[in-house]
Amino acid sequence: MTRRTRLNPLTWLAAAGSTAAVTTAAASWQLSVAVIAACLGLSLAGGTARRVLPAAAAVLVPFGLSLLVLHGLFFPEGRTVLAEWGPARVTAEGLEFAGQRILLLAAVVMALLLFSFSISVPDLVAALSARGVQGRFAFVLASTLTLLPAIAARAQRIRHAQESRGLVVTRSLVSRVGAFRLQAVPLVLSLIEDAGTRAAAVEARGLSSPGPRTSYREVPDSSLQRTARAVLVLLAVAAVVLRLVQAGAGG
Amino acid sequence: MVTSGPQNKGNTGSDSNAPAAVLAAGIRHFTFHDGHVPALRDVAVSFPAGSFTAILGASGSGKSTLGRLLAGWLPPGGHGALSGFLELSGTRLEFDGGPGDPRINPAEWGRQVGFVPQDPTTVLSTVRATVAEELAFGLENAGMERGAMVAAVERTAGLLGLRSKLGQDPARLSGGQLRRLAIGCAIIAGPPVLVMDEPFASLDAAGTAELAALVRDLLDGGTAVVVLSQTVDPLLTEAGTWVVLSDGTVTASGPPAGLESSSGALPAAIRRPGPTQAAARALPQAAGIEPGPPALQLRNVSFGYPEAPARGKRKRKSAQAGQPNHPALVLRDVDLTVHQGEIVAVTGPNGAGKSTLLRHFNGLLRPSSGSVAVGGVDIAGAPVGRTAASVGLLFQQPRDQLFERTVLREVSFGLDHLVGPAAAKDRAAEALRKVGLAAAAEDHPAELPASAQRLLALATVLARRPAVLALDEPTVALDGDGLAVLDAAVRWAAAEGGAVVLVTHDLGYARSAAHRILALDGGRLVPA
Numbered sequence: 188m189t190r191r192t193r194l195n196p197l198t199w200l201a202a203a204g205s206t207a208a209v210t211t212a213a214a215s216w217q218l219s220v221a222v223i224a225a226c227l228g229l230s231l232a233g234g235t236a237r238r239v240l241p242a243a244a245a246v247l248v249p250f251g252l253s254l255l256v257l258h259g260l261f262f263p264e265g266r267t268v269l270a271e272w273g274p275a276r277v278t279a280e281g282l283e284f285a286g287q288r289i290l291l292l293a294a295v296v297m298a299l300l301l302f303s304f305s306i307s308v309p310d311l312v313a314a315l316s317a318r319g320v321q322g323r324f325a326f327v328l329a330s331t332l333t334l335l336p337a338i339a340a341r342a343q344r345i346r347h348a349q350e351s352r353g354l355v356v357t358r359s360l361v362s363r364v365g366a367f368r369l370q371a372v373p374l375v376l377s378l379i380e381d382a383g384t385r386a387a388a389v390e391a392r393g394l395s396s397p398g399p400r401t402s403y404r405e406v407p408d409s410s411l412q413r414t415a416r417a418v419l420v421l422l423a424v425a426a427v428v429l430r431l432v433q434a435g436a437g438g
Numbered sequence: 439m440v441t442s443g444p445q446n447k448g449n450t451g452s453d454s455n456a457p458a459a460v461l462a463a464g465i466r467h468f469t470f471h472d473g474h475v476p477a478l479r480d481v482a483v484s485f486p487a488g489s490f491t492a493i494l495g496a497s498g499s500g501k502s503t504l505g506r507l508l509a510g511w512l513p514p515g516g517h518g519a520l521s522g523f524l525e526l527s528g529t530r531l532e533f534d535g536g537p538g539d540p541r542i543n544p545a546e547w548g549r550q551v552g553f554v555p556q557d558p559t560t561v562l563s564t565v566r567a568t569v570a571e572e573l574a575f576g577l578e579n580a581g582m583e584r585g586a587m588v589a590a591v592e593r594t595a596g597l598l599g600l601r602s603k604l605g606q607d608p609a610r611l612s613g614g615q616l617r618r619l620a621i622g623c624a625i626i627a628g629p630p631v632l633v634m635d636e637p638f639a640s641l642d643a644a645g646t647a648e649l650a651a652l653v654r655d656l657l658d659g660g661t662a663v664v665v666l667s668q669t670v671d672p673l674l675t676e677a678g679t680w681v682v683l684s685d686g687t688v689t690a691s692g693p694p695a696g697l698e699s700s701s702g703a704l705p706a707a708i709r710r711p712g713p714t715q716a717a718a719r720a721l722p723q724a725a726g727i728e729p730g731p732p733a734l735q736l737r738n739v740s741f742g743y744p745e746a747p748a749r750g751k752r753k754r755k756s757a758q759a760g761q762p763n764h765p766a767l768v769l770r771d772v773d774l775t776v777h778q779g780e781i782v783a784v785t786g787p788n789g790a791g792k793s794t795l796l797r798h799f800n801g802l803l804r805p806s807s808g809s810v811a812v813g814g815v816d817i818a819g820a821p822v823g824r825t826a827a828s829v830g831l832l833f834q835q836p837r838d839q840l841f842e843r844t845v846l847r848e849v850s851f852g853l854d855h856l857v858g859p860a861a862a863k864d865r866a867a868e869a870l871r872k873v874g875l876a877a878a879a880e881d882h883p884a885e886l887p888a889s890a891q892r893l894l895a896l897a898t899v900l901a902r903r904p905a906v907l908a909l910d911e912p913t914v915a916l917d918g919d920g921l922a923v924l925d926a927a928v929r930w931a932a933a934e935g936g937a938v939v940l941v942t943h944d945l946g947y948a949r950s951a952a953h954r955i956l957a958l959d960g961g962r963l964v965p966a
Binding site: 326355393401403 | 506511512544560563570827839855856884
């Protein structure tokens, strides 16, 4: 097996969590923009941009629009009125506030998505198990993270079976939606049935047995990464504390 | 003889002075919560250390239920009520189906009893990225030290011919390789009892020989081996005891020699690969080639799977680092012409690409280069659903093929589009009758025994009366009765002018049914 030096998933987790905490605590649009740019750069360099960006858009577009409507139109502290319809006023301050919030949200979402698309799920599970996290919990986490690909694979198998019996699926949206309608019920039923059998299998293989467990998979780690994780966590805690102190001092 | 109780240690348990059993069961009756009649009744079995027992029975005889009960995969109280006892390593648990019943700890039980279920995919934890990690899953949970774990994985993979697959994603193994992996997962921790449900299904000759050697090794090491089967595989003649199961109860038991000689001890539905079937003999001849374009023609078809969907760039890079940039070809310049009325068998070892070849016939897979024509028409660009009118594909795993709520709905799916609602009803009924499932029309496909599931899948293909019938390992999971139905259906389809291509590792069946046998070897199709 070829194995490049790679980051420990916990280092990724610490980096993403700390970035999210510091960015939120700092609430500075410059920092948010810098984080977004860094995440973009990292996801492009890491080859995950094609999955990170659509997922980020799916979260950010609806949230961004609602923030824009909420703060852009109804911002009580707004003084510079740009337009007005009855009770709704578009103010420069409101737009600025909405913009800042959107950037902050984008930074946090990008950092977390970059994390979830960059780590290797088996590595994360192995790293957690090695730290004494319950086998059952690690299994549930791993199953959750691998759920979408598993469902997609099962849906594809059902579609293949149906196509082999004359279901014509073309590229048109109507055709695809129609095909999905036929697949949905068998998909859910087969997933439930599958879960039952699999439960028996993993239980018999000692998933819930108490006591320490080991990991076959070796997860890369180094003293440098361990130090980096400690620093990142401290940084996040410091940022939050500082923010709370400032808020307390400011009334 | 199959009784339990504290007796002295010995070898096979076929004598009246039977040795102490590692695992034993005395089942007065076991009834599923949603069942009306007991799935098992009056079954008493015991397995001493180092004994080899074959539990033989046709599909639906209760074999799998018994296997899962013995293996702790069907804990009494969970899905059904047991009246009787289970005994493991001297500890006897009495059940009467009430709330006061003892509870089985599946992990404790699993440490003592390894189990290979009929469908090997159900063993996979699905959260492990490689075959090696999947093998190690049980050892990790037991907290085995890593060095020992690596050694155990290497050793087990070597025993099962999986060494070259250790770094591969389990989801991408072939049917036979999955079976090997499932056996590996069951034996890696060295349980004192190994229960295997139809372990020979979908194994090629090499896999069967490896399994036989493995079983002998385990027996020498003192493991009690229990094989549940509907086929009297040659290995099973070495068993100390045969237990014949029929309609959920034991109808005969004893040493194989006695049972083989006494007429009627084995139900007709139990398959026996007889010498006539296995011996080389002249292949049947096709009725004569019809004029017109061949029913199916593959020209220079090559195909390689794209790299596994990567979880991030790291994987793609590491894959590229170790291998040349293009994917390995599974099929290389395959030429195949099948005429109407012709039955062609394609054989080859597990993982040779047999299923991959069949999936090209209706366009589920598209060749990287070359062409596929059905009835003289190139199917490139035609949706699978349209080609399906001419090509019927029987999948290797019935559970990949069956998705409806009832048997009738299953076989009717897509038929009304093909022939109109009125004719669809007749076609569905006729197909079910042909495979002997007319009485099960309202049953749930998932609740049918494995052989019936396979026949139902076959019925869904037959009902469409395709010009080309592509069958992927059709004999797997069929009992003797099922095999007769399959055989009749294949011959009928060919007699009606259909072209039949079946891929199988079962050379005996291929010889008895096919006009022509080809082998898939290194991606190329050559005469066998």
